[in-house]
Amino acid sequence: MTAVTSRMPIAHALNLGLRHAMEADEKVTLIGQDIGQLGGVFRVTDGLQKTFGDHRVVDSPLGEAGIVGSAIGLAMAGYRPVCEIQFDGFVFPAMNQIITQLAKYRHRSEGAVTLPVVIRIPVGGGIGAIEHHSESPEAYFAHTAGLKVVSPSNPQDAYDMMRLAIRSNDPVIFLEPKRNYWLKGDVSTSTTTPADLDKAVTVRKGTDLTLVTYGALVPVAMKAADVCQEEGRNIDVIDLRSLSPIDDKAVVASVQRTGRLVVAHEASRSAGLGAELAARIQDEAFHSLISPVIRVTGYDTPYPASRLEEEWLPGLDRILDGIDRSFTY
Amino acid sequence: MTAVTSRMPIAHALNLGLRHAMEADEKVTLIGQDIGQLGGVFRVTDGLQKTFGDHRVVDSPLGEAGIVGSAIGLAMAGYRPVCEIQFDGFVFPAMNQIITQLAKYRHRSEGAVTLPVVIRIPVGGGIGAIEHHSESPEAYFAHTAGLKVVSPSNPQDAYDMMRLAIRSNDPVIFLEPKRNYWLKGDVSTSTTTPADLDKAVTVRKGTDLTLVTYGALVPVAMKAADVCQEEGRNIDVIDLRSLSPIDDKAVVASVQRTGRLVVAHEASRSAGLGAELAARIQDEAFHSLISPVIRVTGYDTPYPASRLEEEWLPGLDRILDGIDRSFTY
Amino acid sequence: MNGEPISLLNAGGNFTSSPELPFETDSTDVLALYNDMLMARTVDTEAIALQRQGELGLWPSMLGQEAAQIGAAHALNPRDIVFPTYREHGVAWCRGVDPVDLLGLFRGTTLGGWNPTENNFNLYTLVIGAQTLHAVGYAMGILRDGDVGTGDPDRDRAVLVFLGDGALSEGETNEAFVWAAAQNLPVVFFCQNNQWAISAPYSVQSRVSVAQRAQGYGFKGVRVDGNDVFACLAATREALAAARAGQGPTLIEALTYRRNPHTTSDDDGRYRTLAENDAWAALDPIDRLRTYLQSTGLLNDANVEDISRRGKALAEHLRAGCRALPFPGHASPFQNTYADLPDELERQMNEHLEFVEAGE
Amino acid sequence: MNGEPISLLNAGGNFTSSPELPFETDSTDVLALYNDMLMARTVDTEAIALQRQGELGLWPSMLGQEAAQIGAAHALNPRDIVFPTYREHGVAWCRGVDPVDLLGLFRGTTLGGWNPTENNFNLYTLVIGAQTLHAVGYAMGILRDGDVGTGDPDRDRAVLVFLGDGALSEGETNEAFVWAAAQNLPVVFFCQNNQWAISAPYSVQSRVSVAQRAQGYGFKGVRVDGNDVFACLAATREALAAARAGQGPTLIEALTYRRNPHTTSDDDGRYRTLAENDAWAALDPIDRLRTYLQSTGLLNDANVEDISRRGKALAEHLRAGCRALPFPGHASPFQNTYADLPDELERQMNEHLEFVEAGE
Ligand SMILES: Cc1ncc(C[n+]2csc(CCOP(=O)(O)OP(=O)(O)O)c2C)c(N)n1
Ligand SMILES: Cc1ncc(C[n+]2csc(CCOP(=O)(O)OP(=O)(O)O)c2C)c(N)n1
Ligand SMILES: [Mg+2]
Numbered sequence A, B: 001m002t003a004v005t006s007r008m009p010i011a012h013a014l015n016l017g018l019r020h021a022m023e024a025d026e027k028v029t030l031i032g033q034d035i036g037q038l039g040g041v042f043r044v045t046d047g048l049q050k051t052f053g054d055h056r057v058v059d060s061p062l063g064e065a066g067i068v069g070s071a072i073g074l075a076m077a078g079y080r081p082v083c084e085i086q087f088d089g090f091v092f093p094a095m096n097q098i099i100t101q102l103a104k105y106r107h108r109s110e111g112a113v114t115l116p117v118v119i120r121i122p123v124g125g126g127i128g129a130i131e132h133h134s135e136s137p138e139a140y141f142a143h144t145a146g147l148k149v150v151s152p153s154n155p156q157d158a159y160d161m162m163r164l165a166i167r168s169n170d171p172v173i174f175l176e177p178k179r180n181y182w183l184k185g186d187v188s189t190s191t192t193t194p195a196d197l198d199k200a201v202t203v204r205k206g207t208d209l210t211l212v213t214y215g216a217l218v219p220v221a222m223k224a225a226d227v228c229q230e231e232g233r234n235i236d237v238i239d240l241r242s243l244s245p246i247d248d249k250a251v252v253a254s255v256q257r258t259g260r261l262v263v264a265h266e267a268s269r270s271a272g273l274g275a276e277l278a279a280r281i282q283d284e285a286f287h288s289l290i291s292p293v294i295r296v297t298g299y300d301t302p303y304p305a306s307r308l309e310e311e312w313l314p315g316l317d318r319i320l321d322g323i324d325r326s327f328t329y
Numbered sequence C, D: 001m002n003g004e005p006i007s008l009l010n011a012g013g014n015f016t017s018s019p020e021l022p023f024e025t026d027s028t029d030v031l032a033l034y035n036d037m038l039m040a041r042t043v044d045t046e047a048i049a050l051q052r053q054g055e056l057g058l059w060p061s062m063l064g065q066e067a068a069q070i071g072a073a074h075a076l077n078p079r080d081i082v083f084p085t086y087r088e089h090g091v092a093w094c095r096g097v098d099p100v101d102l103l104g105l106f107r108g109t110t111l112g113g114w115n116p117t118e119n120n121f122n123l124y125t126l127v128i129g130a131q132t133l134h135a136v137g138y139a140m141g142i143l144r145d146g147d148v149g150t151g152d153p154d155r156d157r158a159v160l161v162f163l164g165d166g167a168l169s170e171g172e173t174n175e176a177f178v179w180a181a182a183q184n185l186p187v188v189f190f191c192q193n194n195q196w197a198i199s200a201p202y203s204v205q206s207r208v209s210v211a212q213r214a215q216g217y218g219f220k221g222v223r224v225d226g227n228d229v230f231a232c233l234a235a236t237r238e239a240l241a242a243a244r245a246g247q248g249p250t251l252i253e254a255l256t257y258r259r260n261p262h263t264t265s266d267d268d269g270r271y272r273t274l275a276e277n278d279a280w281a282a283l284d285p286i287d288r289l290r291t292y293l294q295s296t297g298l299l300n301d302a303n304v305e306d307i308s309r310r311g312k313a314l315a316e317h318l319r320a321g322c323r324a325l326p327f328p329g330h331a332s333p334f335q336n337t338y339a340d341l342p343d344e345l346e347r348q349m350n351e352h353l354e355f356v357e358a359g360e
């Protein structure tokens, strides 16, 4: 495969990442509901069963514990399974396998058994969906030692991070920002090393305030920075990419320059990723902080009926508001 | 039932709380594995099936989803089920019912359906147990809107909070500090109103530093405060009691006086309760903080083999170390 | 068990009695069955149209499943309670839920839409299988209320829970079977085997019939022609009667077919053929009942006209009602999360309301 | 299915062949079976003693389940792989796991104890039912490796997964049945129905036999006398052969009895009678094999002496080995959590190691 660059949406970049990973390693095996002929409800696996056959792209029965549990067994047998959970709200039947087995097996076996399992989950709201189709469960995973948790925000990362996740010898929860599946960008399949899977990336340089987010909110954060720019405020925007481990060094370095930090995510506030970032930064950059770390997040309620989601979700206005709060504290 | 005061361990206080709740309301129904004739592996339900019969103290099949799912149905039918999950590490098969159903049903039904379900879980380490028997899953629940999460630290609270939890019209995750089941204290069954279920309690007044914890670490925190006293440091110790909602006002008020905060819990650090407290306090008491909020917690690893637990758990020495860090920052 | 499902009313509209499933056609109001099947189809048709017009985000069509749903629903007593999936629009209709209220969930104005305590018809459940355990728990409640096996028809009651063929594969559904069997609960599991779980044909889930699953737990499984309203009614009646009498659970498999895509968002051309669909359209449950009614003289110009008028009124009611569905209040997520609004959430609510106001 | 389990070697030690389960006694080394059953009992007895002496925190005894475990284990080929619960000490023994390594988990020096890739014997699983899905996944791997149905005995392999009667009620176990059946996987589910899940008698879980559960999924269920080593061996052999040949899964129920408390922490006097226990002691699996061996002249002074010597050596090995089990290193939790130690965790590790050093 020779490196090419072309413009494509995130969903296609993920598809390409899967395809190239499957070409590179015949042990890579996909399992999930409706991922074969249908190509997944978001078409992320489109065409892969046709190319690789139904032994490598497995349409599973309707059981999430079965998907993750069998992936664990497949990994023990030397495979590299990539699971698809159809929607964020349907990962919970698999929680027992994820938390008590997948995350702990390497530790339990004192390193003798590694489980290179990737669990792909379309996450987040903003698509006008019904209940359970708009959730952001990342904190459950980030609190679980033994899992890596990542989320790409753009097509290039989608491609690169998919390949890195599949190559990882640790289990990876791979959160796909579903409302941006059709967001386009250039994707190079070049083999020059992409940013490590666990590194944050500064997507916009600024001096006055650090804005950290991930996944679907990255483009919103960029817009917020644009607006601030017009007001003469220079925002450093960090795309976290990895939610566990968290690249707090990158955030600390930025806050040491800016003195202010706003964290945005769609998940509920309490005990979310924003809490973790606030806790680390107030500790590691205590004397740098001019004002408190501000969290702009989903509220501590269940995800609401979709007619309310626009106001419930942290959007451009609420992020700007958070930035304001930080500056005017 | 006339009010009496007597000395008893936490396990008996819980048992008494259950018994009195069952006497007061015939709809209170217990479901769990081995809770009948055996009285539960910790004997918390000892004797209750004998008194109330096997329709009110139900020995369930071995399925946690079934325990919580059927409790939801029972609650819909007008009952007030109290579930027992045998150990902290075995709650995960019930996660789907807890997160997608129990926590969300009131919201989904726009208040038409309330689910007064209590889920009792013995939690925490320090008892030399095998895997899955020493965990602290509170953050998963505290991150889930719609659940109340509480944990008593002493016999009186065990009794009072059990009754309040059962009376609550919201689902309550009731975390029992298993290593202190046999810790004794006076219990009054008086009907004078106990502290609200969602209120923190200052268990020791101090002026120099605020130490917040809950459950099994409260006695350890008290010991730490004793040690500090000898060194002339005056520690305010807060027993959080409710982990969701969090009574942050109580903590803020204390930190406004002391300027320093240490939070201790057994659960892993990342995205744990300590993170949430740090995030809130650095925000709400920003100018009061003399040094960063310090977290003394379990590490971001799975709970280790029991021969390592004493050093892995945040014990007296590590809490004192955290306090030191705060003072010497 | 894997053989032919029991059929009473065949595709040609002929009624034949079966020794396996006793049923007398005069034991029920056949015209009411017909009416309800047509009304269910009207609800479905209108909802699809509303979705096309952008009034609904999504609609899970029940086209082809009218006999299963109306048959099952007509076996219910008012005191029985139903736990549906998300596709039981016909059952909702029979239970007296205003069909406009079914639309809110798909319009995004609510996550529920009706008060489940009012018609003994619970909220739709979107998490596959989850409702089977609620049904079991409710049945435990009925048992504890003493409302089983008293012989008093105004007292005895049972639970009817719906599930799809795909739901058979979820662990929770199987735990529900365990509990129902071991505790001999008054619950009837009604599985509409419409042969597809989105793109997964039933063969992905199982190599034997749905009804056979019950054998593994030691209770009765019955397999009926799901496009035959008599068979569905008769099987459900028998099962509910047994449940109310304290004889425990039954699993009913109504073998049918989901003739529309999974939802309006689905593209079923990717995974199945038109020919298959055509074959099932030829087995339409409403057509065969119409033929039967015509042949028995129960259908006449007057009631045809009457039903048609009611259908039109219903369609109009849906169109107007949908657009008039109230939007949720800005404070509603906060107020509905807990019975007692916690302080922190009240602060979030106030922060939010200020924000919303500022924006307006 | 709920009738009498198949028995080949009765309580009196008499062998009778059965048309349902072909087995020839000269198809196996009967003395080796006897030896392994005795060694398993030795491991169990010594571990209980070590627990009493405070060397182990806990021990789940397998007393009474020797025939089930040794019978099943002797049906394995080296290339087959085993997924145990936490009670398969006898199977571990047959697989060549050093029994001292079984103790670490209960001594608190490790959460595992052996390298599961070395003897095709996985780690103990404490979460009831979880291993059944791992077994299914592994079987999917075997299928994909092409190591099923080739007819080459050095190539074909299968998975043998153990579970208890209580595990039948976990959703995950039932999902494993769904997957195994629908995909026709080379996996054998071996359920030791020891009639108790801690204090819950089997009637809490089910009203029909364990073996019958398989019918609901459309694969074979077999019920054997779990105290009869021949029946357990024969049934497992047949099932593994079928699995290796590509004929799919089997569920074996070995009806037996857990004669000791659930673990050394349990108090079974609270929930069952001594009389029940005595009745099962009279059906002891080792006694009946000894009688058989004596009657067939296979047991003589020399090999009795030999086995006794080996038993003593094993006991000594366990006592010495247990005390010599290495304590885990302070850094081990950190180093074993991820393949690549993350920065933050390295910081936590260093913080911790400094702390530990300061305290020493
Ligand atoms: C736990 C869970 N996993 C996945 C989904 C996504 N999903 C929605 S409907 C469906 C198929 C359901 O099939 P079936 O049970 O046969 O019901 P039908 O739609 O045919 O009525 C799936 C996989 C879900 N809703 N819940
Ligand atoms: C998911 C889960 N729930 C609860 C427990 C606690 N527990 C440990 S053993 C056991 C009983 C298991 O019974 P069974 O499956 O019959 O196996 P046996 O102990 O009889 O060998 C229970 C309830 C557990 N380990 N895992
Ligand atoms: Mg279906």
Ligand SMILES: [Mg+2]
Pocket (backbone or CB within 6 Å): D164, D165, D166, D192, D193, D194, D195, D196, D197, D198
């Ligand atoms: Mg058992």
